[in-house]
Amino acid sequence: MKLKLIELIICFSLTPTCSAVLPLVINTWPFKDATTTAWSTLCSGGSALDAVEAGCAQCEKLQCDGSVGYGGSPDETGETTLDAMIMNGDTMEVGAVGQLRRIKNAIGVARAVMERTKHTFLVGESASVFAENMGFLAEDLTTNQSLSIFTKWLKENCQPNYRQHVSPDPSTSCGPYKPQAMFQRRRRGQLIDIHAHDTIGMIVINQAGQVAAGTSTNGARHKVPGRVGDSPIAGAGAYADSTVGGAAATGDGDIMMRFLPSYLAVEQMRAGVDPSAACRTAITRIKKHFPDFFGAVVCANMTGSYGAACNKRPGFSQFPFMVFNRKSNVPRQEMVDCI
Ligand code: SD4
Numbered sequence: 542m543k544l545k546l547i548e549l550i551i552c553f554s555l556t557p558t559c560s561a562v563l564p565l566v567i568n569t570w571p572f573k574d575a576t577t578t579a580w581s582t583l584c585s586g587g588s589a590l591d592a593v594e595a596g597c598a599q600c601e602k603l604q605c606d607g608s609v610g611y612g613g614s615p616d617e618t619g620e621t622t623l624d625a626m627i628m629n630g631d632t633m634e635v636g637a638v639g640q641l642r643r644i645k646n647a648i649g650v651a652r653a654v655m656e657r658t659k660h661t662f663l664v665g666e667s668a669s670v671f672a673e674n675m676g677f678l679a680e681d682l683t684t685n686q687s688l689s690i691f692t693k694w695l696k697e698n699c700q701p702n703y704r705q706h707v708s709p710d711p712s713t714s715c716g717p718y719k720p721q722a723m724f725q726r727r728r729r730g731q732l733i734d735i736h737a738h739d740t741i742g743m744i745v746i747n748q749a750g751q752v753a754a755g756t757s758t759n760g761a762r763h764k765v766p767g768r769v770g771d772s773p774i775a776g777a778g779a780y781a782d783s784t785v786g787g788a789a790a791t792g793d794g795d796i797m798m799r800f801l802p803s804y805l806a807v808e809q810m811r812a813g814v815d816p817s818a819a820c821r822t823a824i825t826r827i828k829k830h831f832p833d834f835f836g837a838v839v840c841a842n843m844t845g846s847y848g849a850a851c852n853k854r855p856g857f858s859q860f861p862f863m864v865f866n867r868k869s870n871v872p873r874q875e876m877v878d879c880i
Contacts, residue, residue, distance in 0.1 A: 562845030563750065564589075566865040566872075568596065568743040569791040569839055572609075575600040576863040576872040579745055589753035590629055590652070592745040597625065597648040597757040600741040607759075608739045611645045612684030614759040616766045617702065617716070619691035621682040621759050623647035626662075626773040627655060630752030630781030639664040639769035643679040644672045648757045651773070653677075664769060694763055703765050703795075740772050742779050742789025742803075744841050752843075754779035754787040754803070761794065770794030776804030785811045786843055788820070792836025792852075800827045806840045816840035817848025821880060824850045828880075837862075837879075853879035 566579040579596030587595065601610035601623075608614065615621055625647035626637035636655025639662065641647050650672040654663050663671055673679050694700070695715070704711035707718035740758035756778040760770045771794030772778035779789040780803035788806035790797055802823035809819035820840040827834055837851035837860040851860035858879050865872045 562866045562868055563746055564748050564866065565746045565841055565845050565847065566592065566596065566743065566863075567839050567841050567847050568741055568863050569789060569837065570606065570739050570741065571861045571863060571874050572600050572605045572741050573863055573872045573874070574603055575605065575741055575743065576865050579743060580865040580872065583745065583747055589745040589747040589751045590627065592747070593627055593743050593753040593755040594648050594652050596743050596745070597627075597741050597755050598646055601645055601647060601757055605741055606739055607686065609741050609757050609759065610647075611680070611682035611759075612687045614762040614764065615683075615687045615691040615694075616764045616768070617699070618766055619683065619688065620766070621687050623682070623757065623759055624770055624773040624778075625651040625755070625757040626775060626778055627651045627755040628753065628775055628779060628781040628787075629655070630754065630783040630787060633782070635661045635775045637662040637773035637775065638668045638672075639773045640668070640767060641672065642666060642669045643682060644669055644677045645680060645682065646677060648755055650675070650677055651755070661775070662773065665767070690762065699763070702763055703761070703768070740770075740778070740791040740794075742772070742791055742839065744779070744781065744787035744789055744839065746787070746841060746843065746845065750783060750843055752781040752783045752785075752787045754781035754789055756789060768795075771798035774798055774801075776801040778803065780804045780807045782807055782811070784843075786816065786841050788823070788838055788840045790823075790836060790838045793834050796831050796834045797827060797836050802827060802836070802838050806838055810840065810842050815848065816842050816846050817850065817877075820848050820850035824852050824880060828852050837877075849875070849877040851877060851879040 575596040578599040579592040582592040582595040699715035756772040777798040781787040788803040806819040806823040841847040
């Protein structure tokens with residue numbers, strides 16, 4: 542969606558000058574339309590939560606990089622399922638969905654979990670039934686593109702896949718798999734395609750200093766059915782606290798969720814660390830155990846300062862992210878060198 546000039550003018554004239562750099566929208570990857578949509582939502586009077594929801598929903602509609610929304614990352618059965626979350630940094634409320642089927646607007650369902658239930662996280666078929674009951678349209682998430690990725694994978698004997706210690710040998714064969722009686726421990730391969738990313742993670746801080754954060758993704762290509770990644774997990778995929786700031790992550794969720802990188806980054810900022818260094822700490826913590834993991838984090842604090850960090854790997858030495866604030870006046874792509 543293009544930000545209309547009139548909205549920009551209204552936005553800049555209505556916002557009081559308590560901060561030179563707030564409001565702020567920051568998101569993972571060069572998903573410019575999502576950034577613009579979030580900004581435009583703030584400008585038309587929406588809350589930080591509204592902006593995060595609208596920004597991520599825009600990516601879901603556009604199928605950003607094939608990694609957000611319908612028609613991407615088919616699982617072992619060829620089905621696309623979605624993970625999403627949203628967090629209100631004022632109230633510390635969270636809504637999340639994992640392995641959501643049939644519903645395109647995953648972040649919308651996440652918000653409905655937050656606002657229409659006392660729960661935090663719904664998963665699978667039951668999450669989809671909840672969404673249908675809340676009025677979300679049930680649709681097939683399969684597209685020609687996801688079907689062709691799936692068909693090619695079947696033709697290539699289901700390579701690569703996420704199985705280990707099973708028979709038949711998952712490095713050459715499709716399932717159904719059974720546990721192996723005896724096995725050699727094998728190192729888990731890198732499966733998230735670093736050239737076909739990625740999850741949108743977004744932080745919005747409005748003029749009044751309210752922080753919201755959210756994520757939306759279709760997860761990992763050829764995942765084992767039932768797999769839920771880091772994106773819908775508070776503190777892993779994203780975290781928001783209006784007394785500190787927010788953080789959001791992207792990358793190999795199976796590894797990243799073990800370290801709660803978004804929570805760690807926010808806690809670093811709470812301790813006074815600047816956003817870039819906070820993001821670097823979150824990456825370094827994971828890197829110590831998994832030097833080759835694929836991942837990045839964006840961080841922002843209440844002064845409107847922001848930063849990002851990523852883990853350097855072959856083919857991934859810089860991480861692009863989007864920023865929109867009063868200084869930039871436009872959605873601006875920035876790059877950070879990986880460590
Ligand atoms: C996941 N973190 O489901 C997501 C995918 C992603 O870069 O961000 N890929 O693991």
